[in-house]
Every structure is written in C-alpha cells, then in structure tokens.
Amino acid sequence: MKKSKPKSPARGHSEDHLGEAREYWWNDDFLDLLAHRLDLSNCHQLADIGCGKGLMSFRLAPFLAEGAEVYGIDREARYIKAAQQRVKREKTDNKVSFQFAEGDALTLPFEDDSMDLTMCQTLLIHVRDPQAVIAEMKRVTRPGGLVVAFEPNNLAPHLMFDRYIETDYSVEEVLEMVEVRLRCEKGKKRLGEGFSSLGDVLPDLFLKAGLEDQQVWMSDKAMPIIPPYETREMRVRVAQLIEWIENGEGGFGYEENLRYYLAGGGRKDDFASYWYRVSLYKLSMLQKLKSQQFISAGGSVMYIVTGRVT
Numbered sequence: 001m002k003k004s005k006p007k008s009p010a011r012g013h014s015e016d017h018l019g020e021a022r023e024y025w026w027n028d029d030f031l032d033l034l035a036h037r038l039d040l041s042n043c044h045q046l047a048d049i050g051c052g053k054g055l056m057s058f059r060l061a062p063f064l065a066e067g068a069e070v071y072g073i074d075r076e077a078r079y080i081k082a083a084q085q086r087v088k089r090e091k092t093d094n095k096v097s098f099q100f101a102e103g104d105a106l107t108l109p110f111e112d113d114s115m116d117l118t119m120c121q122t123l124l125i126h127v128r129d130p131q132a133v134i135a136e137m138k139r140v141t142r143p144g145g146l147v148v149a150f151e152p153n154n155l156a157p158h159l160m161f162d163r164y165i166e167t168d169y170s171v172e173e174v175l176e177m178v179e180v181r182l183r184c185e186k187g188k189k190r191l192g193e194g195f196s197s198l199g200d201v202l203p204d205l206f207l208k209a210g211l212e213d214q215q216v217w218m219s220d221k222a223m224p225i226i227p228p229y230e231t232r233e234m235r236v237r238v239a240q241l242i243e244w245i246e247n248g249e250g251g252f253g254y255e256e257n258l259r260y261y262l263a264g265g266g267r268k269d270d271f272a273s274y275w276y277r278v279s280l281y282k283l284s285m286l287q288k289l290k291s292q293q294f295i296s297a298g299g300s301v302m303y304i305v306t307g308r309v310t
Contacts, residue, residue: 035063048072050123054083061096073103110140121150128192151199153301162296187263199303211307223298
C-alpha cells in the first residue's frame with residue numbers, strides 16, 4: 001500500500017452512526033448469499049474505502065480466499081485506530097490479514113489494477129463528488145474485478161408508519177414533512193456534504209464510470225423494535241435512539257436540520273412550525289422507548305450495486 005498524506009476533512013462522519021448498532025446492519029444468511037454472489041472465496045485483495053471502524057471488512061473477511069489481504073482506508077484517525085485495535089482481537093480460519101490506514105477516497109494509496117474487489121458502505125452519500133470517488137475505486141481494481149457500493153435511500157423511511165393509528169394522518173402535515181426533508185436533502189447537496197438518498201442513482205453513476213455487467217440487489221434487513229425488547233439487537237437499537245434523541249444526534253439535531261433546510265431554500269419561520277411538531281414527537285417517542293411501548297417495523301432501503309472493471 002502506497003503512502004498517502006491524509007487530507008483534513010471539513011466535517012467528519014458522525015461518530016453516533018458507528019456504534020454497536022452498526023454490527024446488526026446485515027443478516028448473517030444474507031451475507032452468506034452476498035459472498036456467493038460476489039465470489040468472495042476467490043477474492044485475494046479487498047479494499048474497503050471509507051471503512052470507518054472496519055465493520056464491513058470484518059464481516060466479509062471469513063468469506064475471502066485463504067490468506068487474503070484486506071485494506072481499509074478512512075480519513076478519520078480515530079476510526080482507523082479503532083479498526084487497528086480490533087485487528088488484534090479478530091481471528092479468521094482463513095488467515096486473512098488486515099491493514100487500516102488514513103487516506104482520502106479521491107487519492108487512494110493503491111497501485112492501478114491492484115484489487116480484486118473495491119467496496120464502500122455509506123460513503124458516497126457523504127461526498128461532494130461521488131463520481132470521482134467511483135472513478136478512483138475503479139482505477140485501483142484489476143480488470144475483471146468488482147467495484148461494490150452499499151448505499152441507502154434515506155428519504156423513504158420518512159413515509160413509513162410505526163403504528164396503525166398513524167394511518168389516519170393529516171395529508172397537509174405529511175406534505176409539509178416531505179417538503180422539509182426534500183429541502184434538507186437539497187441543502188446538504190448544495191453545501192457539498194453529499195446526498196443521503198444516493199443509493200437510487202448508483203447504477204447511473206456506475207454506468208458513467210464505465211463499469212459493466214452491473215448487478216443491483218437490496219438488503220433484506222429490517223430493524224424492528226417490538227416490545228418487550230428481548231433481544232440484544234433491539235436493546236442496543238433502543239439505547240441508540242434514546243441517546244440520539246436526548247443529545248440531538250442521529251438526524252434529531254435542530255441546528256443541522258435547520259442549516260440544511262435553509263441551504264435548500266427554506267424559510268426559518270416555516271421550519272419553526274415543523275420543528276415544533278418534531279419536538280413533540282421526540283418527547284413522545286422518548287417516553288415510549290423508556291417505558292418499552294415504542295414499536296416499529298424498522299423498514300429501510302439499502303442498495304448493493306456492483307460493476308465489473310473491463
């Protein structure tokens with residue numbers, strides 16, 4: 001791996017999205033299927049771009065070829081340190097080796113045509129120029145190798161319901177919420193901080209990058225919260241939501257939402273009425289979570305898109 005001087009980001013990916021709850025993003029049997037589809041047993045060199053704490057690298061490592069090498073790149077030093085510490089605890093029967101280093105997705109520290117598979121997970125939704133990142137991922141992938149992106153549509157869950165009573169909704173309030181979320185998405189993009197529902201357009205970006213033989217799949221993972229929260233996974237998710245609400249994190253923060261909304265062409269007075277209802281909902285949700293009364297099917301939309309380098 002070539003040395004690369006990491007660039008200082010203007011704004012890092014939120015720490016609150018990289019906790020224990022992320023360990024439950026994928027069903028084990030789905031990863032078995034994905035490993036077969038990606039032919040991971042014949043993958044000897046894998047690069048994980050924007051790897052965070054390396055969670056996806058560690059989840060896929062057991063499926064790789066004997067003695068495979070995994071390289072993780074992230075611009076956040078604290079995430080790389082966490083990944084390096086985990087390497088000391090990770091043992092795989094197939095003797096996979098791991099290297100994690102700071103680096104920039106636009107200037108990857110790898111030679112041309114050096115990777116069998118280059119992947120990213122929830123990276124492209126945070127970058128100004130996803131097309132340039134995909135081009136760089138393609139550069140380091142050998143002919144015949146795969147570029148793989150795991151990216152969501154984060155707008156869709158805003159139109160999902162948690163309880164039957166919510167199906168008696170106010171059309172006007174739903175339309176107002178949709179307008180706010182669309183303006184926040186537009187504002188985030190205008191500020192150069194990415195587009196949170198990029199998963200929908202990955203095939204278009206891959207096509208423009210010259211990647212061929214595209215495959216598009218969707219994760220089968222839901223993230224339900226159903227009383228009395230008996231599983232470790234549900235309890236972790238509940239604890240995460242409580243922390244987010246109490247600390248204004250995970251998309252629940254006033255300042256960040258307002259900043260995106262204004263950048264998206266919204267007016268502060270209009271946002272105030274919307275946020276008043278959000279605040280009431282947050283308070284109700286917090287009370288229900290703490291009393292084990294909150295329920296949600298936990299629907300989400302996560303795409304897996306692959307393209308082959310020729």
